[in-house]
Structures are given as structure tokens and as C-alpha cells.
Amino acid sequence: MSLIDKNLIAAHNDRLLRHVNNDYAHLGEQLARRGIDIEAVRAKVAAFGVAIPSWGVGTGGTRFARFPGRGEPRNVFDKLEDCGVIQQLSRATPTVSLHIPWDTCSDWSELRQAAASHGLAFDAINSNTFSDQKGQAHSYKFGSLTHGDAATRAQAVAHNIECIEIGQKLGSKALTVWIGDGANFPGQQHFRRAFDRYLESAQQIYAALPGDWRMMLEHKICEPAFYATVIQDWGSSFMAASALGPKAQCLVDLGHHAPNVNIEMIVARLIAAGKLAGFHFNDSKYGDDDLDAGSVAPYRLFLVFNELVAAAHEGVSGFDPAYMLDQSHNVTDPIESLMTSAAQVQRTYAQALIVDRAALDAAQDANDALVATQCLKRGFDTDVTPILQRVRFDAGGAIDLVGAYRASGYRQRVAEARPAVAGGGGGIV
Numbered sequence: 298m299s300l301i302d303k304n305l306i307a308a309h310n311d312r313l314l315r316h317v318n319n320d321y322a323h324l325g326e327q328l329a330r331r332g333i334d335i336e337a338v339r340a341k342v343a344a345f346g347v348a349i350p351s352w353g354v355g356t357g358g359t360r361f362a363r364f365p366g367r368g369e370p371r372n373v374f375d376k377l378e379d380c381g382v383i384q385q386l387s388r389a390t391p392t393v394s395l396h397i398p399w400d401t402c403s404d405w406s407e408l409r410q411a412a413a414s415h416g417l418a419f420d421a422i423n424s425n426t427f428s429d430q431k432g433q434a435h436s437y438k439f440g441s442l443t444h445g446d447a448a449t450r451a452q453a454v455a456h457n458i459e460c461i462e463i464g465q466k467l468g469s470k471a472l473t474v475w476i477g478d479g480a481n482f483p484g485q486q487h488f489r490r491a492f493d494r495y496l497e498s499a500q501q502i503y504a505a506l507p508g509d510w511r512m513m514l515e516h517k518i519c520e521p522a523f524y525a526t527v528i529q530d531w532g533s534s535f536m537a538a539s540a541l542g543p544k545a546q547c548l549v550d551l552g553h554h555a556p557n558v559n560i561e562m563i564v565a566r567l568i569a570a571g572k573l574a575g576f577h578f579n580d581s582k583y584g585d586d587d588l589d590a591g592s593v594a595p596y597r598l599f600l601v602f603n604e605l606v607a608a609a610h611e612g613v614s615g616f617d618p619a620y621m622l623d624q625s626h627n628v629t630d631p632i633e634s635l636m637t638s639a640a641q642v643q644r645t646y647a648q649a650l651i652v653d654r655a656a657l658d659a660a661q662d663a664n665d666a667l668v669a670t671q672c673l674k675r676g677f678d679t680d681v682t683p684i685l686q687r688v689r690f691d692a693g694g695a696i697d698l699v700g701a702y703r704a705s706g707y708r709q710r711v712a713e714a715r716p717a718v719a720g721g722g723g724g725i726v
């Protein structure tokens with residue numbers, strides 16, 4: 298099933314293809330002079346995918362307000378359609394990451410079929426114990442997996458196990474756990490006891506994991522607990538993942554760190570320890586801003602990818618990170634932002650792929666700081682756009698993502714079919 302008319306994409310591509318081919322040939326020559334085979338880079342970029350968060354296709358919001366967009370998805374089936382459009386045009390987003398209970402539905406096999414009809418599969422499933430759901434017996438106002446009350450903890454554990462069961466029906470292979478537990482006042486919480494309770498609860502969830510599943514622990518420095526968060530940084534996350542066992546790993550959300558933290562170095566440490574679960578890509582200027590990936594600090598994103606490409610290049614055992622976007626779109630059409638961000642992640646991957654690793658190693662060995670850093674800059678400064686355009690074209694996607702999307706009239710169509718609804722999950726974690 299095609300959500301966007303294939304003829305429209307083809308007509309749009311036809312107008313651009315000659316230029317793309319010329320640009321690609323020129324870039325190929327430039328890279329060849331540097332000893333790089335553009336076809337090898339293209340093949341790796343074509344095989345790269347980043348998951349779409351189901352919550353990302355709705356308009357986000359802040360603590361102050363949410364300004365809904367037109368034709369917002371009303372349910373998980375609508376969300377899958379929007380994800381299908383992103384995948385049809387970008388060819389970089391073959392999977393969707395669901396959030397329970399925001400994405401609850403009555404027939405999971407029907408949902409799996411709907412996803413398949415849009416060319417989509419399911420990535421990690423996300424639990425939610427950071428807000429109360431209708432009819433819930435115990436409130437999470439003062440915590441979930443770390444709550445002082447055993448019945449509240451048991452309820453949160455049971456929800457996570459239910460998420461695993463749903464994920465199994467959908468073909469997921471991972472559970473992502475992020476909790477909002479923590480304290481808003483000094484003295485409110487006994488730090489060590491709260492962490493012990495987290496481990497005890499997490500162990501029960503871990504015990505329910507199927508053999509081929511991973512448990513991804515997502516840390517966050519603050520919010521909603523503004524004084525102290527139980528799993529606040531990669532240290533706590535690593536302690537928990539180590540205590541739980543080999544199937545537990547640490548997920549890095551780029552927005553969940555203190556300002557100016559060297560995230561690429563955290564990534565390197567987690568790779569070294571065999572504990573890097575994967576990423577939630579986004580960008581930030583001040584805090585957990587959930588801005589579009591690479592929109593503010595593209596070089597920081599590049600330095601993260603430099604570590605990832607280096608690990609793959611060096612054949613680090615067990616290295617298999619999961620890639621997801623996690624953004625809040627307050628002023629853009631979420632489909633446009635997600636397509637652009639997926640392409641940005643692809644772009645950054647390609648830039649890291651063309652770093653001369655042998656030259657970088659030699660410069661490091663010779664203590665030649667200037668040449669070493671130039672090796673990285675040379676990758677980052679290279680405009681790899683023609684590679685991305687060719688990858689999309691070859692796979693049946695759109696050379697010009699936003700141009701083709703706007704020409705398709707998809708947003709106007711769904712705006713008519715989907716009357717505005719109040720509420721819905723606006724939370725971004």
C-alpha cells in the first residue's frame with residue numbers, strides 16, 4: 298500500500314536526477330582521490346536505519362502549552378500511517394518504537410499487519426510509569442519502580458512485563474525503561490534506598506525478558522524530578538545494567554545530560570564495557586530541549602558517530618546499538634521534522650564513515666593533535682548530500698524529502714480525514 302502516489306515521487310525525482318548524478322560523480326572523484334570508494338559508503342548508508350518514535354508524529358508541547366497541528370494522528374493506526382509516509386519518502390526509518398499505554402490497541406496482530414502494509418516493523422517497546430493512567434490503583438506521583446510502597450512498585454513491574462508481552466506479539470526485541478522517579482527537595486528521598494528499590498524492581502522485569510531480548514535503561518539528569526533523579530546519569534545506569542546482567546544495557550538520549558558533558562566519551566566508555574544499548578537522537582541548546590537531531594550542534598552528533606564507526610571498524614565484540622529518534626515537534630510538521638532528522642542522522646553516519654581511520658591512528662600515535670583533529674574535520678566538512686540522495690532514489694524514496702512531501706498534499710488529506718481531538722500523549726522522554 299502506498300500512502301504517497303509513486304508517480305508523484307517519480308515525477309519529482311525526474312526533475313532532480315540529472316543534477317544528483319552529476320554531483321554524485323563529482324563527489325565520487327573527490328573521495329577516490331582520498332582513497333575512499335563512494336560505492337562502499339553508499340552501501341553502508343543504504344543499510345542504515347533509525348526508528349521513529351510513535352509519539353513523535355503528534356505535535357509535542359511544553360509545560361506551558363501545546364499547539365496542535367492539523368491532521369494529527371488520533372490513534373496508533375494513524376500514527377503508523379504517518380510513520381509509513383516518513384519511511385516511504387526517506388527509506389531510512391524501517392521501524393517504529395511504540396509507547397504503552399499511549400499506543401494501546403485491541404488487536405495486536407491487526408496492528409502488526411497494518412505496520413507491515415506500510416513497510417514497517419517494530420523496534421524497542423517503551424513502558425510508561427511516569428504518568429497515571431485511567432483506573433490505575435496506585436499513583437506514580439511519588440515514584441514507580443522505586444516507590445516506597447511495595448504495591449505501587451509491583452504495579453509498575455507488572456506494567457513493564459505486560460509491555461514485554463505486547464512487544465513479543467509485535468516482533469520487538471527490546472524494552473526501554475525510563476522512569477521519572479526522584480525527588481524535588483533535598484531530604485525528600487533516601488538516595489541509596491531508592492536505588493536499591495530500583496534494582497529490586499528492575500530485576501523482576503529482567504527475569505521476564507525473553508532470551509533474545511534486551512532491556513535498555515534510559516537515564517536522565519532531571520525532570521520531572523528537579524532535584525535528584527534515581528537513574529540520573531550513565532554512572533547510575535551502568536551500575537544498574539551491570540547488576541542486572543548481560544541483557545541490560547544503557548541507552549543514551551542526547552538531551553539527558555548536563556550542559557557541556559562530553560557525550561561521545563560516555564559513548565566510548567559504554568562501548569568499551571559492552572553496555573551501549575543505543576540512542577535516542579535529538580538536539581539541545583539548554584537542557585532536554587528535544588530539538589531536531591543535528592539542528593543546533595551537528596559536530597557533537599558527528600563526534601558521537603565517530604565513536605560508533607570506529608567501534609564497528611575495529612570490530613568491537615557485541616557492538617550492536619539500536620538507533621531511535623526522540624524529539625518534540627512544537628512548531629513544525631512532525632513528518633517533515635522526522636524525515637529531516639532521519640536524513641541528518643544518515644548524513645552524520647556517512648561523514649563519520651569517510652574519516653581516514655589509518656591517518657587518524659597515525660596522528661594519535663605521533664601526538665600530532667592538529668592533524669588528528671583535521672582528520673575528523675575533513676569528514677565533517679564533506680558534503681555527502683549526493684550519497685543520501687542516491688540512496689533514497691535507489692530505494693524508491695524522494696530525492697527532495699520536504700519538497701515531495703509538500704507536493705503530495707498528504708497533510709491536507711489527513712487534516713480532512715482526522716478531526717482534531719483533545720489530549721493525547723504529548724510527553725517526550
Ligand SMILES: [Mn+2]
Pocket residue numbers: 515550577623726
Ligand atoms: Mn528519550
